[in-house]
Amino acid sequence: MAEIARLPILVLTGFLGSGKTTLLNRLLRDGPRTAVLINEFGQTPVDHELLERQDLPLMTLSGGCLCCQIKGALAPVLKNLWLAWGKPGAPRFDRIVLETSGVASPEPVLDTLLRDRWLAGHYALQGVVATLAVPAAAGQIDHFPEAKAQAAWADALLLTQADLGTPADLALLESRLDALAPAVPRFQAAHGAIDPAALLAAMLGAERKMPGGTEVPGHGFRSLSLHLRTAVSWPLLREVLENLLDRHGARLVRIKGVVHLRERFEPVALHGAAGRLYPPAVLAVRAGQDGLGRLVFITAGPLDGLDGELLEGLRGHLAEGSLRWH
Numbered sequence: 074m075a076e077i078a079r080l081p082i083l084v085l086t087g088f089l090g091s092g093k094t095t096l097l098n099r100l101l102r103d104g105p106r107t108a109v110l111i112n113e114f115g116q117t118p119v120d121h122e123l124l125e126r127q128d129l130p131l132m133t134l135s136g137g138c139l140c141c142q143i144k145g146a147l148a149p150v151l152k153n154l155w156l157a158w159g160k161p162g163a164p165r166f167d168r169i170v171l172e173t174s175g176v177a178s179p180e181p182v183l184d185t186l187l188r189d190r191w192l193a194g195h196y197a198l199q200g201v202v203a204t205l206a207v208p209a210a211a212g213q214i215d216h217f218p219e220a221k222a223q224a225a226w227a228d229a230l231l232l233t234q235a236d237l238g239t240p241a242d243l244a245l246l247e248s249r250l251d252a253l254a255p256a257v258p259r260f261q262a263a264h265g266a267i268d269p270a271a272l273l274a275a276m277l278g279a280e281r282k283m284p285g286g287t288e289v290p291g292h293g294f295r296s297l298s299l300h301l302r303t304a305v306s307w308p309l310l311r312e313v314l315e316n317l318l319d320r321h322g323a324r325l326v327r328i329k330g331v332v333h334l335r336e337r338f339e340p341v342a343l344h345g346a347a348g349r350l351y352p353p354a355v356l357a358v359r360a361g362q363d364g365l366g367r368l369v370f371i372t373a374g375p376l377d378g379l380d381g382e383l384l385e386g387l388r389g390h391l392a393e394g395s396l397r398w399h
């Protein structure tokens with residue numbers, strides 16, 4: 074029987090805010106035409122708006138993590154993508170990149186990709202790339218089993234945000250990785266600047282680690298999303314978000330969103346992670362934008378009082394009933 078060509082699939086993993094979407098944007102700039110599958114933990118999807126290219130087939134799986142809450146969604150989505158592939162008039166693509174959520178353990182995802190007979194017969198896993206932010210990754214590996222698993226299951230490790238870390242941060246992370254994944258090739262990239270061919274080539278000879286179990290313990294993470302119905306002044310929003318990051322420290326593990334600022338016509342992407350608020354990045358205005366701002370907050374464990382502080386700080390800007398915990 075003739076063997077069917079299998080579609081390559083590349084998995085991006087890495088803790089919240091470690092630079093997966095930044096790397097994805099780099100991978101999509103050139104190379105094979107790619108269909109993108111993004112899994113976000115928060116209920117309100119944001120990442121698709123952060124993609125520089127909007128002309129590629131894209132599917133978003135939000136509101137849970139592919140390693141647990143919505144694990145069962147991966148196989149049907151990939152089957153549908155395969156069926157769409159090659160249909161006359163359907164958008165062409167020659168590989169899939171799957172960006173997992175920042176709290177996903179890769180093992181159950183790999184279990185689905187490698188052990189589901191249909192998927193294994195139609196998709197060829199290219200490898201697992203894990204992004205690790207130099208200033209924060211060693212602490213995340215120590216505190217979150219998900220971050221440890223991401224490094225341990227990777228076929229290539231991409232150290233990001235070295236410009237924000239100290240030589241001591243880098244040395245500490247290197248020592249964690251020496252213990253956890255000594256043989257896995259390591260790269261460094263600032264703002265996603267990496268040669269994709271080198272990254273992929275490094276994974277070619279990787280010995281495939283076969284997943285042993287599909288069950289992971291439930292996450293302790295929660296997400297809160299809100300909609301802003303008006304443009305907010307940047308000094309006000311910055312103060313509210315910086316106060317949250319200061320006051321809630323290590324438990325507020327991620328802030329991300331797309332918002333409208335009074336000072337700008339175009340929407341901006343906002344990011345906060347590991348106690349740091351990143352400078353807002355201007356986004357191209359795209360058709361279909363509804364003018365609402367969206368922010369997602371992810372906490373490690375319950376975070377009593379955070380919603381109250383947001384209500385208070387952004388009074389008058391929040392769309393009615395938009396503040397939701399998940």
Ligand SMILES: Nc1nc2c(ncn2[C@@H]2O[C@H](COP(=O)(O)OP(=O)(O)OP(=O)(O)O)[C@@H](O)[C@H]2O)c(=O)[nH]1
Binds near residue numbers: 093
């Ligand atoms: N200074 C600096 N910032 C970076 C670098 N790489 C990424 N960033 C910034 O880090 C923030 C988070 O990056 P993302 O690519 O969104 O991280 P992510 O892993 O996709 O985050 P999640 O979707 O929450 O899992 C953004 O503001 C990026 O611009 C880098 O090398 N240096």
